[in-house]
Amino acid sequence: MPRVSKAEAEKNREIIEQVSSRLFREQGFHGISVADLMGAAGLTHGGFYGHFESKDALAAIACTRAFEESSARWRKRVDEAPDKATALTGLIEAYLSARNRNAAGTGCAAPALAIDVARESDDKPVRAAYQTGIESLLAILEGIQPGDDADDRRAGAIAQMATLVGAIVLARATQGTALSNEVLAATKSSLLAHVAEK
């Protein structure tokens, strides 16, 4: 069924991006092919280059979308919380849940794409997209840190981010073992204790 309406073509592009954002997080940039991505979007592979310049270009777009998803979810949580401390503890608990560990495709982009991005060469567009994404998550975390000193809040947010990302990465690598649950539990209680102290 060739020559679809302009509105439908735009919808198709939207679906490709959405599906890619999920599948790249699950399987990595090189773990899923253009043909599989297009197939998951209900299309055939040939039409891909009508929508995107290259697979690399789509990777950057998908990376940006994945971070936007996470940012929106974080921001919503912060807005709905009665105060900053509640927002922070709620965010930590949700992040370090079995649910988030088990669903790399719909979970935070930071742990899901980190190593893929690290292995891409500096000029690949996905690197800039990743950095922008991390900064936007950090900005939210900074906003709910305790304390008056902005530098301290940023440093605290960065350290928390590292812990959250590391815990998910380790829990996923050991998924299915007792250690995996232990990682989530121990990290969660450490972070929450640290927050409670302040």
Place this chain on the structure above:
Amino acid sequence: MPRVSKAEAEKNREIIEQVSSRLFREQGFHGISVADLMGAAGLTHGGFYGHFESKDALAAIACTRAFEESSARWRKRVDEAPDKATALTGLIEAYLSARNRNAAGTGCAAPALAIDVARESDDKPVRAAYQTGIESLLAILEGIQPGDDADDRRAGAIAQMATLVGAIVLARATQGTALSNEVLAATKSSLLAHVAEK
């Protein structure tokens, strides 16, 4: 030059494993080919299956070796330190250095292979190798934690491990930017402050 002596063949196998351990950490299990691994070891690709059953089998061996390298380095540091507290702070500082971030191939296997391992299916031999490796690093970290309660020491070691791994993963994904250095610095001072409190 076919039919090399038995001793030389064993040395070749050793070189392949060593080179693979480095290159897998740098580029991931699927980021480097059998032919490239053999080439890096000074051989041609055809001889590979005389040494290993499959690329997956080598991945598990290389993963184990990479963790053994890290464990040996950690243990040496602990043995040479005047006390546990010094060992722990020294280990944290070395781990979160630009040097370690820049050298994925010779650095700790935990952050380098985590996402690769997470994406392998459960029955792949590399998953067990990764878990064993993590446990051996955790055992060392547990041994230099402050406090009398063994459960607390284990939980503390796990949380520290998550933070160390997350910081390196994030620093590598943002390598070349100011944020990358910021991640190392902020995480280091957070961990060291936390240790000093105890």
Place this chain on the structure above:
DNA sequence: TGTACATCAGTGAACGCGCGTTCACTGATGTAC
């Protein structure tokens, strides 16, 4: 509003390429006498 036709979103075959793995072959090693 209806007709004629240019546009172009999507199709599927094809491109060159690199992958993991296999295999017939080579010739030095290791062994039996």
Place this chain on the structure above:
DNA sequence: TGTACATCAGTGAACGCGCGTTCACTGATGTAC
């Protein structure tokens, strides 16, 4: 110690396959009149 020969570590061509990307083609869409 020397000789004859079986062994087998390493070579390089070849296998089937999947990859990212290109392209001639199709036929509904969108537009000019």
